[in-house]
Amino acid sequence: MKTKVLLLIAIGISAIGFSQKSEIKAAEKALKSGDAASAKAALDGAASLIDGADARTQAQYYAVSGNVYYDMAKKGDTEAFQPAIDAYNKVIAIEEAGGKEKYTTVAAQQLSQMTADLVNAAVEDNNNKKFDDAAEKLYLGYKLSPKDTIYLYYAASSAVNGQNYDKALEYYHELKDIGYDGSGVKYSAVNISSGEVEEMDKNTRDLYVKAGTHNDPKEERTPSKKPEVVKNIALIYQQLGQNDKALAAYADARAVDPDDVNLVLGEANLHYAIGDKDKFKELMSIASNMAPDNPDLLYNIGVINMEQGNMEDARAAYRKALEVDPGYINALLNLSTTYVNEGNGLIDEMNSLGNSRADIARYDELKRKKDDLFVEGAKVLEKALESNPDNQSVLTQLKNIYGALGDNENFMRVKKLLEQ
Structure with missing residues (x-):
């Protein structure tokens, strides 16, 4: 009886092995005819028993599986890239453990080609503004070829462009952990x-x-991209509202690149946002001293102060920028805007006043103050026109100011200049 039982078991194992090989061959045949769906179905039929097969059959199964999924990926099923990668890696692991290589070389070649395909597909995704898809493909490309750390860097950039800040943060931290330099x-x-x-x-x-x-x-x-990586970590934490982590990241970033004034400005802005105005002023002073003759820096200091409502400090920064570069149009426009914004800030109170004598007097006082501020804004732009008579941005803003003032004569004069 025992002999019969063993014989039956042996026959059963042989039949299972034959079934697996038959399904693998069916998958190969279907793939050659371009029918990846049928090929996948044939492989699925053998999947439940493949772990019990011999190493050679397993390697063949995973090699064909990799080819099927890779074919699906090349035809547009981007989710098929990962199963293809997993299958090819399985081939290499199985044959490495068994000491015999039949499918390893082809699997390695396919993995290398897949890296190129992923990167090319990611470029196309970025061009089509499909940034999340691009980030995932670039990250897969990096995982396939870890020596090409540039793919991880571009994956992080794509994630930022897609506003997927959690994913971007993950990638930037990985770049930081591996000591990515990029120079x-x-x-x-x-x-x-x-x-x-x-x-x-x-x-x-x-x-x-x-x-x-x-x-x-x-x-x-x-140059090295290390400062950019740590700076972006800080900026993303700030964007996500994780202020403690953002401050710690700014400290790391400034340690890596102590001469980057934009890091100082970013940290200053964060301190203002969390209510630490003393630290804000301290850092803004440090930034000013780092590059006193840099008009772009002075302009950025003006922008941050203007965003925080510090109009006098903003004007001082814009004027310093204009002392260095008298033709700095954006500084001129923003200097004018500080007066307009301050004037506009009075309108809500004007509209809230009633008809009493006191309210009418207060209204007249506020209106004079508003108009005076608008006039100061116009003077800045009139000065700008002396050296930039055809600048459309200057003319448009100046026309709007005269319109708000009810100065029809100057409004029509500037309007004609615009039309010319």
Whole structure:
């Protein structure tokens, strides 16, 4: 009896093995004919028993499974990328453990090609503003090729563009943890026939120069992206309202790049938002002293002060920027806007007044003050027109101010300038 039982068991195992191989072959045949759905269905039929199969059959099963899912991914099913990756990795692990490699080389080649496909698909997604999809594909590309940390960096950027801040934060922290630097060298040369500067790898550049098709070879070192990574972590925490983590991240960021004045400005803005105005003023003073002759910095200081309602400090910063660069149009426009905004701030109180003698007197007082502020704003722009007579932004803002003042003569004068 025992012999019969063992014989029956052996026959059963053989039948199972035959069934698995038959389904794998059916999947291969369906895939060759372009029917990935039928191929997947055939593999699904063998899936429940594959763990009990011999190593060679398992490797074959996962190799075909990887091919099926990869085919589905290339045809637009982006969710198929991960199962394809998992299947190919399983092939490599099985054959590595067994000491025999039949499908490993092809699996490795497919994984390498898949990395390129994922990156190319991510570029297309970004161009179509499908930023979440792009971020996921770039991250998969990084996982497939961990040495290409640039893919993780671009995955974080795509997540930010898609306003998926939690995912971006995850990627930036991973960049920070692996010590991502991102610096490098850009190689370029001038194409003699077109006269255009072309970037390429060093060996290609040197060959072209030697061949005489290019000249003026240059090498430019690109800066480290470490400061950007830690800065973005701070900015995202601030965006998410996690102020304690944001402050800690700003401290990390400033330790990495103590000369980045924008980090100081960002931290100052955060302190203002959480009600620490003394720290805000301290940091704004530090920022001013870091680059007293930088008009862009002074302009940014003006913007932050204006956003916080500190109109006098904003005006002082804009005037300093204009002392360095008298033709700084945005500083001129914003300087004018500080007066207009302050004047507009009086309108609510004016509208709330009644008809009593005291209310009428108060209304007249506020109106004079508002009009005086508008006039100051107009003076700034009239001065700007002396050096920028055709600037549309200046003319438009000036026309609006004269319209609000009821100054029809100047309104029509500026309107004609705009039309010309």
